[in-house]
Amino acid sequence: MANPIFSFKRGVFLADFHVHSHFSRATSPDMHPDTINRFAKQKGLSVVGTGDFTHPGYLQELKKELEPDGNTGLYVCKDDPEGTKFILTSEVSNIFTQGGKNRRIHTVFFSPDLRVVEEIQNRVGSIGNISSDGRPILGFPVKDLVRIIMEVSSDCFVVPAHIWTPWFSLFGAKSGFDTLEECFEEQSNHIYALETGLSSDPQMNWRLSALDKYTLLSNSDAHSPSKLAREANVFSSELTYEAITTAIKHTDSGFEGTIEFFPEEGKYHYDGHRACNICMKPQETIAHRGKCPVCGQDLTVGVLHRIEELADRKEGFIPETAKPSVHLVPLEEIIAEAFGVRTITGRVKKEYQRLIQLGESEMNILLWKTEKELQYFVPDRIMEGILRMRRGDLKINPGYDGLYGKINIFSKKEREELQSSRAKACSREKALQMDLF
Structure with missing residues (x-):
């Protein structure tokens, strides 16, 4: 992307x-x-x-x-x-x-x-x-x-x-x-x-x-x-x-x-029925005549589908009046990804505050700090997450029917390796503590 x-x-x-x-x-x-x-x-x-x-x-x-x-x-x-x-x-x-x-x-x-x-x-x-x-x-x-x-x-x-x-x-x-x-x-x-x-x-x-x-x-x-x-x-x-x-x-x-x-x-990008864990692209919804294939209820038609219905131009068209836009992932989410956790934990919040103090503001870090400037105060894995976001190098499971989509900056293999290294580090720390007594 x-x-x-x-x-x-x-x-x-x-x-x-x-x-x-x-x-x-x-x-x-x-x-x-x-x-x-x-x-x-x-x-x-x-x-x-x-x-x-x-x-x-x-x-x-x-x-x-x-x-x-x-x-x-x-x-x-x-x-x-x-x-x-x-x-x-x-x-x-x-x-x-x-x-x-x-x-x-x-x-x-x-x-x-x-x-x-x-x-x-x-x-x-x-x-x-x-x-x-x-x-x-x-x-x-x-x-x-x-x-x-x-x-x-x-x-x-x-x-x-x-x-x-x-x-x-x-x-x-x-x-x-x-x-x-x-x-x-x-x-x-x-x-x-x-x-x-x-x-x-x-x-x-x-x-x-x-x-x-x-x-x-x-x-x-x-x-x-x-x-x-x-x-x-x-x-x-x-x-x-x-x-x-x-x-x-x-x-x-x-x-x-x-x-x-x-x-x-966003919570309504794709179509779907959250109660049945059904998420669909517009074409799939049309094929199912707007009904949930599990329970038969009406699917919630999402934003992408609705735009398809009203659009009179093909995807990728840029009008003369167009203004630039930048797509970002919130810094706390990047930190959480780098730490291998799915929620904004106390550790994530603490690191966020440290980075804000050194980088002046979240937008300054995400938008304007160069890679060289980031190297002075941002840990390598978090910086890699920021750079991937800037490149649009992400995997996103789209949101639907009131459920937010999920962004993955790092691959499943990378996340598993991080979790494994964290587990080993915790084991070493416990062993050291036991040796002290």
């Missing part, structure tokens, strides 16, 4: 807009502004979304912990004014019926300041429950939500979220639409960008000519601090709200490209 355009020039900054607070369901209790700031710095983010600004309780927290970063339209932690800058963002879920079909659409909204956030809460809170979840569920068409928010302030910004996810997205196989205009109708002119989601990347989206006019964004959708920056956006604009949103609208104004998950690692 090639990763041909590997690195962006130094001097750009990274932004991750779509995150969640501890007020969202299935989210870490650590997702407070101070913790988000600390982890964002470790990752190498210059800008991070607040997430969940629609929640009244979280708005009070934002007011308490953040302060304006001058007149930039961004915010910083009061206790760390030189830290990562926050941009006001929130994801909303609209569930409604349109065209005789049940629709579930997630959208990320940007706000230029807290005053606008308060007015959005007043308007939306009068017609829906915004207090039960950090990502509120509203029972009316998403186009009406866009209209309300843009009436509050024309400086707000709208981005359909993870547009291919089967259950909750613009083009999702289960509850989405076939075109953006069908969904947003007269509000379509407010949409300048689309979030590709973890299970797709820009290359996959380039197969639809209808998407050429939209900027393709990538964000982590982080529900815990360690997941920040698993996807991100690259800018060379000024660090202001206006400059960032202008760069997204007009990409020659400072939008440089994206940092990507390998899409095969």
Whole structure:
């Protein structure tokens, strides 16, 4: 798997807009502004979304912990004014019926300041429950939500979220639409960008000519601090709200490209039925008429399949408007692979912190440090993992039906050899300890 355009020039900054607070369901209790700031710095983010600004309780927290970063339209932690800058963002879920079909659409909204956030809460809170979840569920068409928010302030910004996810997205196989205009109708002119989601990347989206006019964004959708920056956006604009949103609208104004998950690692890349351990390529799903061969239930149609259905271009097409992208494996996952373990153990976390202290940030290590620079502080096996990732020299078992894919940087034989050498080292250590007594 090639990763041909590997690195962006130094001097750009990274932004991750779509995150969640501890007020969202299935989210870490650590997702407070101070913790988000600390982890964002470790990752190498210059800008991070607040997430969940629609929640009244979280708005009070934002007011308490953040302060304006001058007149930039961004915010910083009061206790760390030189830290990562926050941009006001929130994801909303609209569930409604349109065209005789049940629709579930997630959208990320940007706000230029807290005053606008308060007015959005007043308007939306009068017609829906915004207090039960950090990502509120509203029972009316998403186009009406866009209209309300843009009436509050024309400086707000709208981005359909993870547009291919089967259950909750613009083009999702289960509850989405076939075109953006069908969904947003007269509000379509407010949409300048689309979030590709973890299970797709820009290359996959380039197969639809209808998407050429939209900027393709990538964000982590982080529900815990360690997941920040698993996807991100690259800018060379000024660090202001206006400059960032202008760069997204007009990409020659400072939008440089994206940092990507390998899409095969996403939870909905392939089709399948997790309960029966069935994972299929689109062609196999068609051959089985969309049914699980074990139990006969409907398969969950994944992102690759859905793109195949709507695509009007062949795989590999590159539009003139295309921006570069880089596919990365999170550093903790590389360390775990190098250590021969499948989970993020205490030993993995300790090594991660050591590397971050020496390498300045995770993205600096993964993107910009040369092989010669890495040799000074990165153990050989971890460095080999980083270099293989940069080459795209990986094996990935694709994700399906809500199950993340699995990346193997090292072969089965290499992993077995590592486990064997570790076992021998442990045996020698125990023998030495016994000799001491």
